[in-house]
Amino acid sequence: MTRMWMVDPKKMCRSHLLGEHKELHQLVGSLNKNKSINGHLDKGQVEVHNIRKRHKELVKEMKRRGYSHNSPLPKFKSFRAGKINIKENEKELKKRCKNCRTRQNSKITTIIFDVGGVQYFYDHMNAARAMEKETGISAKKIKKVLEGSAKNTKFWRMAELAPLEKEYWKQFSKELNISSVDSKKMSKLWNLIFTPNKPMLKLIKKLRKKYKLAILSNMSQGHKKWLISKGITKPFPKHNIIWSCDVNLRKPNKKIYNLVLKTINSKPEESVFVDDFLRNIKVARKVHECGIVYKDHKKFLNELKKLGVEW
Ligand SMILES: [Zn+2]
Ligand SMILES: [Zn+2]
Numbered sequence: 001m002t003r004m005w006m007v008d009p010k011k012m013c014r015s016h017l018l019g020e021h022k023e024l025h026q027l028v029g030s031l032n033k034n035k036s037i038n039g040h041l042d043k044g045q046v047e048v049h050n051i052r053k054r055h056k057e058l059v060k061e062m063k064r065r066g067y068s069h070n071s072p073l074p075k076f077k078s079f080r081a082g083k084i085n086i087k088e089n090e091k092e093l094k095k096r097c098k099n100c101r102t103r104q105n106s107k108i109t110t111i112i113f114d115v116g117g118v119q120y121f122y123d124h125m126n127a128a129r130a131m132e133k134e135t136g137i138s139a140k141k142i143k144k145v146l147e148g149s150a151k152n153t154k155f156w157r158m159a160e161l162a163p164l165e166k167e168y169w170k171q172f173s174k175e176l177n178i179s180s181v182d183s184k185k186m187s188k189l190w191n192l193i194f195t196p197n198k199p200m201l202k203l204i205k206k207l208r209k210k211y212k213l214a215i216l217s218n219m220s221q222g223h224k225k226w227l228i229s230k231g232i233t234k235p236f237p238k239h240n241i242i243w244s245c246d247v248n249l250r251k252p253n254k255k256i257y258n259l260v261l262k263t264i265n266s267k268p269e270e271s272v273f274v275d276d277f278l279r280n281i282k283v284a285r286k287v288h289e290c291g292i293v294y295k296d297h298k299k300f301l302n303e304l305k306k307l308g309v310e311w
Helices: 012-032 039-043 048-064 086-096 097-103 123-134 139-147 155-161 165-176 183-193 198-207 222-227 252-266 276-288 297-306
Strands: 112-113 118-124 195-196 211-216 241-245 271-275 288-292
Touching: 012 048, 012 097, 086 097, 086 195, 097 241, 112 123, 112 252, 112 276, 123 183, 139 155, 139 195, 155 165, 155 276, 165 183, 195 222, 211 252, 241 252, 271 276, 276 288, 288 297
Parallel strands: 112 211, 112 271, 211 241, 271 288
Antiparallel strands: 118 195
């Protein structure tokens, strides 16, 4: 059966979303073979003039959720025909499908925040310059190791997973070919990368009154301690904070997303993730949470509003 649902793709479960996409392709196939679609037109199941637009909408949502799409819609002659009742279709999907129902009824109760790039901005050059003075190695070279862009560097990954600061600073000196460094001193210098994102910190204080909040962050022990000393964890319930270095897991490993949801006892469909990296959000969306990539504060506020979040 061919049927265009035409309801908001965000409110459709995986199988109905992919199903309608497949049926659009079939519909175009029928049109190109001059097969009659009058039956579908009569039942209000297709709108020929909206096929192309609808395909675009569905593909956008498929990509947003990280599903693959490699089937451009073939050419076909479009014409005005058919009328779909979207409200009725919403009801029908709700009735037929538990997963669509959950999506339509879902209400955000939980917001899970990343730290770096979201609550605090960072610039590794600030630390690299100070470390240059300390080690005699060029700031440019140091920056590459700190941010993980140097060839074959393991420092970054190790820093986010290591339970002890000493471990990753040992790796740091190894990669830069210098004799051992004072890990306490280096940790202190590395904290120079951070500047607070004040509008975000303010917003979090407001959101905590209405929502369950949590932190999920890839962070080193040194940074973690410093951020805590700056009060970053204060608006968050004590047990709702997951640092990669404490659990030996880091984003985008799927396990850490499930771990946070389990720890804070929130359902995926009522939770939204905020992260500055698309690759981290993609995984979040796959385990069915909403996700917002944080780049611009104003845009972020709009995305929250779209999800029905209030403050
Ligand atoms: Zn397609
Ligand atoms: Zn469904």
